[in-house]
Amino acid sequence: MFKEGMLALVGAGFWETIYMTLVSTFFAYLIGLPLGLILVVTDKDGIRPMALVHQVLGVLINIIRSVPFLILLVAIMPFTKAVVGTVIGAKATIVGLLVAAAPFVARMVESSLKEVEKGVIEAAQSMGASPLQIMLKVLLPEAKPSLLVGSAIAITTILGYSAMAGFVGGGGLGAIAINYGYYRGQTDIMYIMVILLVIIVQVFQEAGMRISRHSDKRL
Template identity: 60%
Template structure:
């Protein structure tokens, strides 16, 4: 079973998993950071209170996060086909991954920003800083360590989502585990894919924690 073809397939599956995870994380953060900032800044106690905007975005994030990923994966198939032209493979999987991860990241960003000392925010406003300046020069820099830890958690979560996408032919290690480890009862393949996924999670987590530790000004 473990010939060059199988080894190449496992290696290619690992690369696909990394591609889906990193690409989805990047796109999700491009969407999730502004959403998280709006949730904090437009709150009633935020630097730019806009209760209606906050409420609408809060509802959208809550609804999207309430949908289990497997159900979302199937429900957005028409959108996936419209954007990528297909519903299988690593490129197609990125669409539901982003749709599931962006609201999650928005909450992670919101949680990190709310940890910033309100005294710093009030001091900045009292010195004439605009809401935009407070966000860019106070909130985001002060929350950087927490944001990095959140990024590590988000990346590993998206990695888990990408593995689940194997059920619908999403590619990567999850797809290999389903097709060979589950349907063909090849336990060796299942064990190898699980071990590789665990190792990738540990690497991402360790890198994120190390970077966050270096960015923490309290140490």
């Protein structure tokens, strides 16, 4: 069923997908992690309540999150072009992915950090810890297992987005599924791509859960 060269194409698509997913997850966390921290810290019962910052950031995040991913991808094309010089292919997709994923990651981080018991933060304050020390030495380390579970969810969500980006000229397995499976009617290729995506999701999810469980000292 495979034509010559198909295997190479799929292989390239596979690595492209992995590359897009990991790179955009990395950048999404680079932006989303501090944003999540700011959300928690500036909340009204946080360690540095700042109502205005909290609200503005919250609304901004909600706006980006409420735009459907494909529309967002198209809407920010001028920005994408300015950043990476192109609107198609893996590089362009990464820009779209991280813009879409960073607010999502911020919310995931926020909910993980909120799981940290308030009393533990209070104990650190009673020892004279500064807000920065509480963030770096209490909030993040104590929320680590939950953050790791969150990152597994983020990676798999971003992977799903990256496949969608195939519709508007993105690379990777999604693009192959759409170009060959959908436009050319080669349904078998489409199914293979779907199976591959399912396997990748399973691997990332399972790995994330295992690392989280292993790192959690509460068990």
